[in-house]
Amino acid sequence: xxxxxxxxxxxxxxxxxxxxxxxxMCFVHPVFLAxxxxxxxxxxxxxxxxxxxxxxxxxxxxxxxxxxNPLFGSYGKTVLFTYFNGRIYxxxxxxxxxxxxxxxxxxxxxxxTYNEVMTSDKFLYCFxxxxxxxxxxxxxxxxxxxxxxxxxxxxxxxRRCIGMSVENGTTYEKxxxxxxxVSALTSWALEGGVIMADSMRSRGFGSGKRTxxxxxxxxxxxxxxxVTMILLIVSIMICSSQGGMEATYTPEMYIAGRGNxxxxxxxxxxxxxxxxxxVLHIMExxxxxxxKSRI
Numbered sequence: 588x589x590x591x592x593x594x595x596x597x598x599x600x601x602x603x604x605x606x607x608x609x610x611x612m613c614f615v616h617p618v619f620l621a622x623x624x625x626x627x628x629x630x631x632x633x634x635x636x637x638x639x640x641x642x643x644x645x646x647x648x649x650x651x652x653x654x655x656n657p658l659f660g661s662y663g664k665t666v667l668f669t670y671f672n673g674r675i676y677x678x679x680x681x682x683x684x685x686x687x688x689x690x691x692x693x694x695x696x697x698x699x700t701y702n703e704v705m706t707s708d709k710f711l712y713c714f715x716x717x718x719x720x721x722x723x724x725x726x727x728x729x730x731x732x733x734x735x736x737x738x739x740x741x742x743x744x745x746r747r748c749i750g751m752s753v754e755n756g757t758t759y760e761k762x763x764x765x766x767x768x769v770s771a772l773t774s775w776a777l778e779g780g781v782i783m784a785d786s787m788r789s790r791g792f793g794s795g796k797r798t799x800x801x802x803x804x805x806x807x808x809x810x811x812x813x814v815t816m817i818l819l820i821v822s823i824m825i826c827s828s829q830g831g832m833e834a835t836y837t838p839e840m841y842i843a844g845r846g847n848x849x850x851x852x853x854x855x856x857x858x859x860x861x862x863x864x865x866v867l868h869i870m871e872x873x874x875x876x877x878x879k880s881r882i
Contacts, residue, residue, distance in 0.1 A: 590634055590704070591871035592864035596809040597709035599816065604701050606820050607861060611693050614827075616834040617682075617842060618854050620689040624649075626861040627696040633868045634700055645696060649688045656684025683836035700864070702733075712803055731776075738775060742768050812863070819860040826853030 592600070611623045628645070632638045657680035669675050746752050746764065753765045805813075826832065831849030834842045843850045 589871075590864075591867040592630075593704045595812065595867075596805050597705070597712045597803055598805075599809055599813055600704050600709060601713050602813070602816060603860075603863065604697065604705065606816075607697050608694060610823065610857070611697060612690060614832050614857075615686050615690070615836075616832045616850070617686065618850075619832060619857055620686055620693070622854065622858045622861060623693045624689045626858070626865060627693050627700070629862075630865045630868070631696050631700050633865055633872075634703055641699075645692050649692045652688035652691060653681065653685040656687060657681050679837050679840055682840060686834075686836065704864075709803075735772060735776070738772060739768065742771050816860065816863065819856045822856040823853055823860065826850070826856065 592603075607623070607627075610619075611627075614620065614623070628642055632642060635641070657676050743752055746768065747754070751764050751767075753761050753768070755761070756764065826849045829849040831843055831847055831851075831853040
């Protein structure tokens with residue numbers, strides 16, 4: 588079934604992801620990082636079927652980055668053990684590594700869901716009138732990687748049928764087959780760029796003021812959701828300005844605690860904001876199953 592958050596107005600999708608990514612890269616408070624980590628993974632799990640492999644890979648990456656980070660710095664006062672000529676492995680650097688790993692994995696996961704929700708036509712809708720040329724270029728860049736992957740699979744499958752894939756032959760022949768695929772991909776990309784440029788020129792792109800057609804309309808539910816999102820973002824920013832998200836790990840740890848009213852309020856608003864896509868999806872699925880049961 589369709590994703591309810593993906594069906595929202597493109598402005599709502601774009602504002603959510605911009606806010607989620609910026610706040611995810613700025614807040615290093617462990618509770619906020621935990622909220623962002625869990626809710627990004629949750630939305631990816633409900634958005635994409637068969638997400639278990641991705642979640643397992645991201646969890647492994649998170650653990651690896653967390654453990655490795657203290658090896659590149661010796662800041663902190665609480666020593667866990669020493670290694671390599673007296674270098675110290677500290678709890679402060681370990682906690683800092685966990686924070687950085689959570690931030691890194693969270694941003695990657697939000698970007699993964701962004702590619703599923705914010706399609707090229709939504710991006711063009713948001714920025715096509717403001718900067719049509721830049722919007723077109725960004726759209727082409729964003730769709731380049733999935734297009735390359737799809738074309739690579741097609742070329743590799745065709746060459747596999749004639750026994751000339753990168754899996755057949757000697758090492759030299761495998762390299763030659765791989766270079767042939769790269770050459771075919773390069774020719775296809777250049778030819779596609781020329782064809783698109785000619786097509787856009789023949790349609791008068793950039794020759795003057797243009798009109799645009801859109802299937803997106805701001806419904807009542809979208810307006811309510813947009814106002815709710817803005818209020819939550821403003822509340823989070825107020826809590827942040829009052830020190831509710833303060834956290835330092837080195838050389839000495841300080842984390843704003845539960846006794847801080849701004850921290851508690853900020854966590855609640857942050858959790859509610861990031862849970863919007865997952866909650867909308869789950870509510871849509873519950874409604875769908877109820878309707879199916881009545882048939």
